Amino acid sequence: MASNSRNKRKIFSELFDLLRSYVNEEVDYELHPTLYPNTSAGADLFIETSEEVDFQFDVDHEFHSIFKYEGELYYCFTGNDLDLSRINRDIFEPVIGDFFDALFVLVHSQYIKNCLHTVSRTDIYDTILHVGDNEDPNRAKPIDIEDLLGCFSIVKAYKICSGSVYDVENLDKVKGYFSVKSSINILPFNDSTRASFSTLFDCSYKAIPFDIVHLAFITNSYKQCFTELYRCIEQLFPVPTLQGLIGTGKLSVLCPLEIAEIFEDNIGWRPRETEAIEAVFKELEQSLLDRLNSVTADTNYAGFSHHKFIYRLRNQNVHFRKSLGVGSLSNYKWEELIGIMLDIIYKLYEKYDSKIISS
Structure with missing residues (x-):
């Protein structure tokens, strides 16, 4: 009190x-x-x-x-x-x-x-x-x-x-x-997408950035919604590598400069975002990856690997460079992708939550 x-x-x-x-x-x-x-x-x-x-x-x-x-x-x-x-x-x-x-x-x-x-x-x-x-x-x-x-x-x-x-x-x-329950969203999410938002808020994973998920729900732009959900995945980028370092014993060296070099070489993932996405996507269920394939089918992203598609679309909506082009999908494809992103976030935090937040 x-x-x-x-x-x-x-x-x-x-x-x-x-x-x-x-x-x-x-x-x-x-x-x-x-x-x-x-x-x-x-x-x-x-x-x-x-x-x-x-x-x-x-x-x-x-x-x-x-x-x-x-x-x-x-x-x-x-x-x-x-x-x-x-x-x-x-x-x-x-x-x-x-x-x-x-x-x-x-x-x-x-x-x-x-x-x-x-x-x-x-x-x-x-x-x-x-x-x-x-x-x-x-x-x-x-x-x-x-x-x-x-x-x-x-x-x-x-x-x-x-x-x-x-x-x-x-x-x-x-x-x-x-x-979600009072339906204050602006985007016309279907019942399936709304259910995926609910699943995230209902779960017990403490590491999920719920403020970002909420912002994704109330935004008035599919592109902004996608970008916010990308940020939830981005938070996990260093985790697989750090897990590997802890298991190798490399961090037992005594020199702080050597530890700093190890961190910079292994966890300073910029500009290796595609590799970071690939690492966190590595153990996703095939059904989720197949759903991503259905989004890229019949689009300019057909043939892209899953992680390269996500990163390319993110860059097109965050950076303004002519060489990147404009990241656009039909409204139907956007909603399909957002639903998949929500389910991916759930699965990733199911796997990594205990590694990030100690019980």
Whole structure:
């Protein structure tokens, strides 16, 4: 649990100040100077002592965060009109009641700093900030947390069920799951491709760069999607060679310069990317390689080896040199390739994950 507790009074004071500033632009009446929320003791304790694991602003939903409280992880985000019907409630349990109130307050007070534009300033004044005929403005006025909820952007909150593959402090992994389930992608992925994305997010391999996989899912370009997935494979380039070096005993030499030379000669793979791809592809199932052959058939890449095709297409979309040409495929071929890349990534990390991340 966080060692530096938050000050609940200060958090709510900032929220109310934000509402006053927002209402002042339109309502020319006395605004109540002292307010306090009638949140429960349970919500107050969550607000003051929960640990912020991670937070991110993003393009799909406005904001994402993970909080930890009493050993449990909580995922929350802002965003309207999302189809969350396919969220597995055995993995992500919707948060209601006191803990939801606490998460709502934490999101808006610490990060969003924004009033909901669909709520009028006069409504906020009438509901929260007015001074009633029988009210003393010098005494704190209690505010129902339910009234406060309507003044800010909608927050969705879920408890991550203990023991699931998502019970890890990895915001990108959780975001990826919700993005796939709520169908926020721009590219028209078919069910098979979506299932391959889901398989990656659902797996327990810790070395997968889930932020890159998520970026591949939400991008609006097949070329960009392919390039991001290439980066997931690129991360593995030094691994086969390093495994070989560890097994040979060469690293037992005492001179640091000799070790540096060995690393440079063997792991400094640039400009030997095609060989690096070939090394990580070496033990892939033949069925995956056959699927790559089906992509290159009837294209300018027909006859290319698997690793040379992938590297050539990557270069054509990363570098701008006339000699490389333009890397293009039909939309059907692009989606076919992306599905294969996702399955290749799964198989490669199945093989190498334990070599990269110690358990």
